[in-house]
Amino acid sequence: MNNEPRHMRRIVTAWVIASVIGDLLWWFLVGPHIPPGNMTESAHWNQFDFNILAITALPVVFMVWIWMGYALVNWRDKPGVPDPVGGEAAKAPYKVQAAWISITSIVVISAAIYGTIALIGDHGSGGGEGPNPVWAPAGTIAANTAAIQGKATWSPTGDQPLVVQVIAQQWKFNYRYPAFGGMETNRLILPVNTDVVFDVTSLDVIHDFWAYQLSVKADANPGVNNVAFAETRQTGQFMVRCDELCGIWHGAMYNSGRILSKTAFMAWATKTEAQNASNTKYLPPFAWTYTPDANGANGGLYPDGNVTPYSPYDTYGAKQPAS
Amino acid sequence: MTISAERPTETAAGTTAPTGPRGVSWTNRPGWMSQHLGTALVLAFLGYLLGHWWGNHIAGNYAYINGASGQNSVADFLALLLMVVGWLVGIGALNYPIAKLFGREAVEEEPAKGLSRYFRYTLDHKVVGMQYVVGVLLFMFTGGLLAMAIRTELLNPTVHIFNPGTYIEIVSEHGTIMMMMATSIIVGPLGNYLVPLMIGSRRMAFPRIEAFSFWIFSAGYMVIFSALFFGGFPTGWTGYAPLQNQAGPGMISYLFGFAVIGMGMIAAGFNIAVTIVNYRAPGMTWSRVPMFVWSILATASLLTLATPVLFSAGLFGILDHVVLTSLYVNEHGGSSYLWENLFWFFGHPEVYIMALPGFGIVAEIVPVFTRKPLFAYKVAAAGMMGVALLSFFVWQHHLFQSGINPDMRPLFMLTTELISIPTGFIYLVGMGSLYKSKMRLEIPMLFSLALYFNFLIGGITGVFLSDVPVNVTVHGSFFVLSHFHYTIMGGLLFAFMAGLYYWLPKMTGYMMNKKLGLWHFWTMFIFFNLTFFPMFIIGLLGQPRRVFEYAHNLQGLNDFSSISAFCLGASFLLFFWNLMYSMIINPQKAPANPWDSLGLEWQTANPVPLYNFERIPVIVTEPYRYSEPGAPAYADFGGGGSGSGSSSSVSSSVEE
Numbered sequence: 021m022n023n024e025p026r027h028m029r030r031i032v033t034a035w036v037i038a039s040v041i042g043d044l045l046w047w048f049l050v051g052p053h054i055p056p057g058n059m060t061e062s063a064h065w066n067q068f069d070f071n072i073l074a075i076t077a078l079p080v081v082f083m084v085w086i087w088m089g090y091a092l093v094n095w096r097d098k099p100g101v102p103d104p105v106g107g108e109a110a111k112a113p114y115k116v117q118a119a120w121i122s123i124t125s126i127v128v129i130s131a132a133i134y135g136t137i138a139l140i141g142d143h144g145s146g147g148g149e150g151p152n153p154v155w156a157p158a159g160t161i162a163a164n165t166a167a168i169q170g171k172a173t174w175s176p177t178g179d180q181p182l183v184v185q186v187i188a189q190q191w192k193f194n195y196r197y198p199a200f201g202g203m204e205t206n207r208l209i210l211p212v213n214t215d216v217v218f219d220v221t222s223l224d225v226i227h228d229f230w231a232y233q234l235s236v237k238a239d240a241n242p243g244v245n246n247v248a249f250a251e252t253r254q255t256g257q258f259m260v261r262c263d264e265l266c267g268i269w270h271g272a273m274y275n276s277g278r279i280l281s282k283t284a285f286m287a288w289a290t291k292t293e294a295q296n297a298s299n300t301k302y303l304p305p306f307a308w309t310y311t312p313d314a315n316g317a318n319g320g321l322y323p324d325g326n327v328t329p330y331s332p333y334d335t336y337g338a339k340q341p342a343s
Numbered sequence: 344m345t346i347s348a349e350r351p352t353e354t355a356a357g358t359t360a361p362t363g364p365r366g367v368s369w370t371n372r373p374g375w376m377s378q379h380l381g382t383a384l385v386l387a388f389l390g391y392l393l394g395h396w397w398g399n400h401i402a403g404n405y406a407y408i409n410g411a412s413g414q415n416s417v418a419d420f421l422a423l424l425l426m427v428v429g430w431l432v433g434i435g436a437l438n439y440p441i442a443k444l445f446g447r448e449a450v451e452e453e454p455a456k457g458l459s460r461y462f463r464y465t466l467d468h469k470v471v472g473m474q475y476v477v478g479v480l481l482f483m484f485t486g487g488l489l490a491m492a493i494r495t496e497l498l499n500p501t502v503h504i505f506n507p508g509t510y511i512e513i514v515s516e517h518g519t520i521m522m523m524m525a526t527s528i529i530v531g532p533l534g535n536y537l538v539p540l541m542i543g544s545r546r547m548a549f550p551r552i553e554a555f556s557f558w559i560f561s562a563g564y565m566v567i568f569s570a571l572f573f574g575g576f577p578t579g580w581t582g583y584a585p586l587q588n589q590a591g592p593g594m595i596s597y598l599f600g601f602a603v604i605g606m607g608m609i610a611a612g613f614n615i616a617v618t619i620v621n622y623r624a625p626g627m628t629w630s631r632v633p634m635f636v637w638s639i640l641a642t643a644s645l646l647t648l649a650t651p652v653l654f655s656a657g658l659f660g661i662l663d664h665v666v667l668t669s670l671y672v673n674e675h676g677g678s679s680y681l682w683e684n685l686f687w688f689f690g691h692p693e694v695y696i697m698a699l700p701g702f703g704i705v706a707e708i709v710p711v712f713t714r715k716p717l718f719a720y721k722v723a724a725a726g727m728m729g730v731a732l733l734s735f736f737v738w739q740h741h742l743f744q745s746g747i748n749p750d751m752r753p754l755f756m757l758t759t760e761l762i763s764i765p766t767g768f769i770y771l772v773g774m775g776s777l778y779k780s781k782m783r784l785e786i787p788m789l790f791s792l793a794l795y796f797n798f799l800i801g802g803i804t805g806v807f808l809s810d811v812p813v814n815v816t817v818h819g820s821f822f823v824l825s826h827f828h829y830t831i832m833g834g835l836l837f838a839f840m841a842g843l844y845y846w847l848p849k850m851t852g853y854m855m856n857k858k859l860g861l862w863h864f865w866t867m868f869i870f871f872n873l874t875f876f877p878m879f880i881i882g883l884l885g886q887p888r889r890v891f892e893y894a895h896n897l898q899g900l901n902d903f904s905s906i907s908a909f910c911l912g913a914s915f916l917l918f919f920w921n922l923m924y925s926m927i928i929n930p931q932k933a934p935a936n937p938w939d940s941l942g943l944e945w946q947t948a949n950p951v952p953l954y955n956f957e958r959i960p961v962i963v964t965e966p967y968r969y970s971e972p973g974a975p976a977y978a979d980f981g982g983g984g985s986g987s988g989s990s991s992s993v994s995s996s997v998e999e
Contacts, residue, residue, distance in 0.1 A: 027779070056816050056881050069812040077803045084770060084799050088792060091777035095713075096784060104715045104780045106971030112719035112775055121722075125765040128806075134759045135810040136753040145812035152747040225586040226679055228744065228819060237815045239745040241680070242585060244747035259894075263819035263887045265579045267586055268507040271890035332764045342695035 035086050038199050039079035046074050056235040061251035062146035076310050108322035113114030148246040157249055158215045163270035167198035174199035176282035181215040188227035188240035200293040202306045208277030211285035220246045221309045228264035245308035255279045371633045380462040383433030390429025394421035412525055414592040416664040423599050425668045427562045432733035434558050435464040439551055466550035469951055471557050472536025478561050479531055482524035489517035491912050492907040500893045512575025512893045517766055519567055519580040521665035525831055527560055529700035533842050534615055534639045536850055541633045543624025543960045548617040557610035563604035572598035579889055584671030584682040588663055595664055602657035605650045612646025633966050637724045638703020641731040642696050651690035654687035680747050687738040695734040697726055697831050702769045707793040710967040711940045712788035717967040720774025726768030733762045743814045752811050762878035766802055786860040790841030793868050797833025801826055822882030828875045848933030851926055852950050859921040861916030864915035873907035941977050
């Protein structure tokens with residue numbers, strides 16, 4: 021027995037070396053290129069979060085792989101390998117069991133605590149936060165309230181949040197800017213260094229607004245306003261895709277957007293507002309959702325594009341009774 | 344010792360056929376007059392026609408049921424409903440309950456001999472197990488072909504082979520068929536066949552319910568397959584409303600298909616759970632139950648408790664279509680969140696319905712091939728039950744971006760990550776068992792080791808997905824797709840293969856060819872990883888699931904994945920070839936216990952007699968005492984006092 025190699029020492033040494041090298045390579049070589057990049061504050065922190073998980077996960081993966089590899093080489097049925105021992109000697113030591121359970125529990129609970137801190141600290145991390153977000157950047161709730169009251173404004177000077185409504189429908193996205201007369205565009209243009217409030221809703225089925233480089237992802241539910249936040253940090257182009265299966269043309273539901281400097285954005289917005297004015301006046305008033313309920317409430321979009329309540333007869337398709 | 348054939352006085356039904364004047368028999372007829380697969384097919388077809396006619400008769404004039412597609416949902420639904428009823432009547436599943444309804448006794452037919460018993464409604468758990476083997480392989484083959492079609496379409500980002508409607512139809516059918524198949528792939532074939540053998544029982548607790556579970560499962564296959572003829576359904580396997588409400592008649596097949604399969608899952612789970620709790624041989628305390636049986640018990644509990652929610656969800660969807668309720672329609676007072684909650688409240692336990700039996704198989708196989716006792720038996724059992732329990736508290740992690748309960752996200756992040764702790768137990772057990780072992784690298788062991796390799800990647804990426812900030816990037820992308828293929832295919836399917844190679848010699852009496860098996864294993868393992876690992880990168884680089892157009896810069900990775908997928912498909916052809924070759928073309932008789940296992944199932948005669956055990960064995964020790972000189976045998980089959988006593992008591996208990 022004295023000639024037997026010290027298996028555990030070999031395995032642990034290999035594991036420590038592999039883990040250190042793997043983690044260093046990941047952190048310095050791979051990590052900086054992990055999506056979604058650095059275009060917004062949440063993109064930056066979500067990338068950081070991914071890399072934290074990755075350097076935690078790599079040693080776990082290496083541990084199992086090295087263990088299995090070592091076992092395959094040294095403990096397989098070939099001449100010279102001693103027969104395994106059964107009976108009491110083969111029983112699992114309680115210390116090993118307790119250590120395994122404690123270490124996995126600590127790692128897992130730490131990951132959950134860290135994730136929670138990251139989520140709250142980054143105001144929902146760019147994810148859909150429902151109609152009444154609990155973790156909102158300063159000033160954004162007030163800006164959203166102003167938008168629904170028709171009082172939204174935005175100027176390139178100062179730190180005003182910008183409210184943008186994302187209206188998904190089969191199979192395209194439209195964007196409304198309440199601060200610019202409620203104009204609607206089919207391309208998402210945003211100013212840099214600005215807190216953006218996305219009010220995401222749908223006109224038909226469930227879609228998902230995924231602005232990939234912005235690290236914003238929120239389901240667009242009909243009849244629901246799903247709010248997400250992003251703080252833009254870099255100018256440039258980004259991709260928008262629908263991320264929830266929404267019917268046959270789901271695969272073609274994508275377009276691109278752009279982050280401009282604040283002054284360029286202001287110039288684009290005022291010009292587009294003027295260009296679209298003749299169309300904007302036919303749009304329903306800015307509302308959280310545009311699918312009315314059975315009584316015509318909660319929706320701004322009426323069949324005649326005007327103020328006539330949605331007819332329950334139309335809804336159910338029965339004939340109008342003779343009045 | 345050898346065990347003689349079944350006693351002549353006992354029948355598979357466990358009853359002596361009553362022959363009084365009030366007896367009713369549909370089945371004691373010779374040849375084609377009796378009930379079998381053929382009569383089931385005929386009555387299913389007639390039922391379909393009758394239902395369609397009936398639906399059009401009662402609802403043909405209601406324009407709003409016909410909808411924009413011009414299809415009458417009532418007719419579509421009634422056609423499928425009566426098709427299933429016809430199928431069950433045709434196979435004879437309703438003979439017993441109907442006879443009982445009229446206060447009579449159904450006369451059971453003699454257990455059929457030879458091949459024909461596999462085409463009948465039978466109460467022998469071993470025959471049901473073999474029926475399931477063929478059933479799930481057929482399911483898997485269909486789903487696999489659809490997967491090949493998906494990967495073909497994704498060879499090019501902009502040039503399309505299918506039109507978008509057909510593509511979504513294929514994607515949705517692939518997902519749904521595979522999910523339905525995967526719920527039963529181990530519980531059905533191996534669970535039904537092996538659980539009574541492993542717990543020392545002569546039968547299942549409810550043989551009729553067991554047979555029902557298979558035949559309703561196969562009806563579910565027909566129902567979901569029928570969607571292909573109705574233009575499919577556009578919702579994927581998740582069936583989200585209100586897209587579901589918008590969809591055409593294929594949606595009825597989806598909703599009703601899940602309800603039908605759901606009935607099979609509830610029946611199978613209920614029967615197996617009751618069997619394990621009540622039919623264990625004397626001496627089989629909970630610390631002597633084989634690990635596979637533990638995993639099947641955990642799975643059966645999930646099947647029984649989670650599936651009714653799916654059944655109700657499907658029923659609500661059918662009501663929305665057929666009688667125009669609006670349970671899932673926001674505009675009319677319903678909620679699309681209702682479907683999401685109901686679906687995932689079932690859907691997440693479902694994921695563990697698919698993972699746990701795989702863990703059970705490897706935990707069962709590893710001690711045999713390492714020649715060591717299972718490391719930390721109690722931890723393994725606790726892991727299985729812990730996963731099963733926790734799986735009911737994690738479902739909203741599928742809905743992190745949906746806007747439901749956003750302030751509950753930290754809680755669901757915590758519960759989801761907590762489930763890695765009992766899952767980690769399975770790794771402790773597996774890795775501990777390898778320590779200073781003498782591994783026999785037979786094919787079942789290779790597949791088991793592959794499970795540990797693949798599931799590790801699937802499990803770790805699951806932690807990434809459960810982290811809400813990271814979820815923003817990876818939710819709904821190919822990253823998720825790769826993650827669950829690593830857990831379900833890399834875990835469950837590899838375990839299923841391990842189980843087949845391990846137990847087919849018992850089930851069929853023939854060994855699988857080792858050389859072909861090695862080819863199958865290595866191609867499947869290598870091409871599985873080459874197919875799905877690139878998908879993590881594809882997902883991270885921004886490709887959503889279920890799209891037919893993607894960014895040009897992702898074509899290289901997609902093509903690599905597609906070509907690997909074709910090779911992966913070919914590896915399954917190797918498996919089917921091996922199956923044909925080893926079972927039919929060149930069958931080699933299996934030794935009684937080819938793997939030197941201590942398991943009770945290997946101590947029965949080969950082929951297993953109708954009644955499994957001449958005497959009910961008495962379990963005298965723990966199940967995995969390998970390499971222990973002087974350890975007693977796991978079970979005592981002898982004619983000693985306790986053995987014979989329990990034997991006679993059980994032989995009377997099989998009467999109903």
